[in-house]
Amino acid sequence: MPENLLYYLYCRQPNPKIAEYPFTTLTPNLGIVSYFDDLSFAMADIPGIIEGAHKGKGLGHRFLRHIERNAILLFIIPADSENISKEYELLVNELKQYSPELLDKERVLAVSKCDLVDKESIEKIKQKNPGIETVFISAHTHFGLNELKDVLWKKLNE
Secondary structure, X not given: OOOOHHHHOOOOOOOOOOXXXXXXXXXXXXXXXXXXXXXXXXXXXXXXXXXXXXXXOOOOHHHHHHHOOOOEEEEEEXXXXXXXXXXXXXXXXXXXXXXXXXXXXXXXXEEEOHHHOOHXXXXXXXXXXXXXXXXXXXXXXXXXXXXXXXXXHHHHOO
């Protein structure tokens, strides 16, 4: 999981913890994402979901209830994961087990850390796409962040 998506998208959230290891986010962080022509939208950075979260494992129920308030679910999985489709399905299953209504929400997958893999690896990931709109991003190089904001803005305004 990314360490802090709000920072990646130039949010104005003061002092979120940012680090290069999984599960840096321990509490939900709210921020405003700047868009074009003084437009913006709110985003919540929720701690990473682990297998068994629906049963309270890890931070479990402490943060899953925050997800229910969101209009869109943005899943972020690093490009160097062993199996992005499997990780995505694990996340979806945890949400389904917690509250099946969450699966009615719009979903987007962001594959992060794309600066760490070559173009061939990205093409392989695209071929194994789990059937969800996917955007490839890199916080380090800012690759794909505008595209991600475009996708989220479009879904928010459909």
